[in-house]
Amino acid sequence: MGIEPFTTGAAGPAGERVAERVSGRAGDITALRDFVAAVAALADRTRNDADAMARGARPLLHELVQQDGWLPDEFAQPHPTYYQQYLLYGDPLDRFSVVSFVWGPGQSTPVHDHTVWGWIGVLRGAEVETPYRLRDAGAASTGALVQVRPETVLRAGEVAGVSPASGDIHRVRNAFDDRVSVSIHLYGGNIGRIRRHVFDPASGERKPFVSGYANRYTPNLWPRDAG
Numbered sequence: 107m108g109i110e111p112f113t114t115g116a117a118g119p120a121g122e123r124v125a126e127r128v129s130g131r132a133g134d135i136t137a138l139r140d141f142v143a144a145v146a147a148l149a150d151r152t153r154n155d156a157d158a159m160a161r162g163a164r165p166l167l168h169e170l171v172q173q174d175g176w177l178p179d180e181f182a183q184p185h186p187t188y189y190q191q192y193l194l195y196g197d198p199l200d201r202f203s204v205v206s207f208v209w210g211p212g213q214s215t216p217v218h219d220h221t222v223w224g225w226i227g228v229l230r231g232a233e234v235e236t237p238y239r240l241r242d243a244g245a246a247s248t249g250a251l252v253q254v255r256p257e258t259v260l261r262a263g264e265v266a267g268v269s270p271a272s273g274d275i276h277r278v279r280n281a282f283d284d285r286v287s288v289s290i291h292l293y294g295g296n297i298g299r300i301r302r303h304v305f306d307p308a309s310g311e312r313k314p315f316v317s318g319y320a321n322r323y324t325p326n327l328w329p330r331d332a333g
């Protein structure tokens with residue numbers, strides 16, 4: 107897949123179209139609803155072509171995180187100990203999912219992979235990514251992890267990607283020790299249901315895990331006052 111892991115880029119024509127749709131309405135949840143509708147339409151157009159869907163989705167997420175105020179507070183609440191993953195929308199056909207990641211001060215993920223493409227857009231604050239690869243391809247059970255390049259800082263309004271084809275093992279942490287950061291993630295599957303892995307950085311040992319979500323209910327994209 108032609109996605110560079112955790113690099114940033116500008117919005118394309120599709121993102122500009124979303125900007126037209128949401129202009130003047132920043133601050134209500136219609137920005138999220140329009141985003142979900144655009145991604146669903148993209149999934150219809152690209153059918154089973156994951157590369158095409160990932161390429162088309164990036165400018166849509168980029169546009170979404172250019173404005174704040176649309177994310178309901180209950181999906182932006184940090185936990186005192188653990189970073190939180192709130193499902194904002196799950197496609198009924200598991201073609202994509204939209205998740206808010208909420209980082210308390212200093213919180214960090216374990217080293218993990220994804221097994222599907224994903225885009226990360228920072229809405230508030232900033233986060234730091236440390237990318238890894240297995241030392242010996244095909245020897246996942248015995249090889250130690252190697253950091254493949256320096257840490258990357260992703261700031262509010264920026265988008266970066268992960269892809270199983272070009273590298274999707276990393277650790278992510280809040281860039282701040284004194285404030286909450288929030289990022290919006292779009293994945294090419296239902297990330298909370300997907301069986302993937304966490305890694306011991308020293309030994310390279312990997313263990314399967316399914317991340318799940320912190321919330322029991324998803325946001326209402328059609329509230330009375332949202333137009």
Ligand SMILES: [Fe+2]
Binds near residue numbers: 218219276
């Ligand atoms: Fe990740």
